[in-house]
Amino acid sequence: MRNFDYAAPATLADTVKLLAGQNGRARPLAGGTDLIDHVRTGRLAPDIVVDIKQVPELNIFEFGPQSLRLGAAVPCWRVYGSDAIKADYAALADACMIIGGIQIQNRASVGGNLCNSGPAADSTPALIALGAVCVIAGAQGSREVPVEQFCTGPGKNILQPGELLVELRIPKPPANSGSHYRRFIPRNEMDIAVVGVGASVVLDAAKQTIVSGRIGLGAVAPTPLFAAAASAALAGKPATEATFRAAGEAARQSISPIDDMRGTREFRLQLTGVLVERVLTAAVERARSR
């Protein structure tokens, strides 16, 4: 592997300074499960790797009355190991449990999954469904961006040279809500989504009508998508199969999948409708059982 310098700053201010001073030649390191492989294969050639795991802000994992604060370096095992996540942010636990094998989950972070910006990243559709906001720090100060606007293409995102994803802020879901993430893959584990779907729903007090819902889609476009029309169509509808099917149909209209080794465009179009239906069914079941 090509050599690089290494730093492990203890504060966010030092981290931002280090990243900003390198004119885009620095890469942050959290779990390293993508970064180290990309440096080894030459896809990335940083002059300096900045280990962000010592920075307190990047390890924050706090459940507030308004929202969850999830530091960008918090590894997957901590996320799905948390009962509070399983209760309120179940779609995120679903995703973190199936990213790679245990050895990967013990290192890889949700923030890293997002910053790597793969179209098939498992945690991103879950974050979209849960309405996460990215908190980004840079030399110019910080800014907040809805997660569905973060990725701009395969492996690309809105981070400017020197900017760093610090945390994800996920609103606390109201009563009577539920969420789920599921992907289609040929085996049960250690694979990359052919299609991945995350959804969240809020039901009315009688738990019969959908008040609002959000659907995130993975591996069906150059970036993970927020299925805006399909999500909007859920509001005010009865939580029934017919509604889920209509949402699946609307989601299919919003995607632009490709043919690749994992599946054809035609298969992905079909699959997206089926998965949206199933994921909504499961999210509603969760909302009803709480």
Added chain:
Amino acid sequence: MATTRVVTATINGRETSFLCEPRQTLLEVLRDVLDQTGTKEGCSNGNCGACTVILNGRSVVSCLVLAVECQGATIETVEGLATADHLAPIQQAFLENAALQCGICTPGFLVAATALLRENPKPTEADVRWHLAGNLCRCTGYDKIIRAVLDAADRQPAATSKT
């Protein structure tokens, strides 16, 4: 770039210092610098699990860890499983269940299984299969490996079981 540095970590219970460059993975340092060749290199990209070690209590693939990240860390490798005259129960179970053929995957499976049994001393077959999904074996077809791990779990004193 004069980037070489000294890293001190506790490896298999012994404090160990080594020199490394930032680009060197923990796997490389274990094998090439420290001569601890029990940890195997299969794919070097995180897919096969042959290089599994326990880092600060959790199993990781050492080909995707930089050695410089390990300053102050606790690392357990396959060399740390047996004592001078006794195999660890998991190793004994692998032997008795014929859970290996060529053996290249074995150190990774042993270490991953050790981490599993600490966390979950009485796993179900599904738990074992799920937990070891990141370890690949081209020879055995997995069944004997799964049986060996369940057998090792059965031999553990029941008192340590948690629900």
